[in-house]
Amino acid sequence: MRIAKNVRAMVSSEGAVLRDMRSGGSFALNPIGAKVWELLQKGTAAEQIIDQISVDFHAPRETVENDVRAFIQKLEDQKLIVREERTAAASPA
Secondary structure, three states, X not given: OEEOOOEEEEEEOOEEEEEEOOOOOEEEEOHHXXXXXXXXXXXXXXXXXHHHHHHHOOOOHHHXXXXXXXXXXXXHHOOOEEOOOOOOOOOOO
């Protein structure tokens, strides 16, 4: 996954605000959402994000996994992040 080119973010200790420059929409994130966003910006995989949030916020991994996956899906639905398509390796003839 990667951040969509049309998205700008302002992150602080209190959370973050995402701005979709194409649609004009704004999205407020709490501190946990901001941490997920920062990790997504670094190209961190979802499983690693889940592990990191669970440790950083002393939360049960199962709960974090459900919440993080739902949050990532919302970001994708809003077109704030996009899945990077992997190109299939050419098969030998």
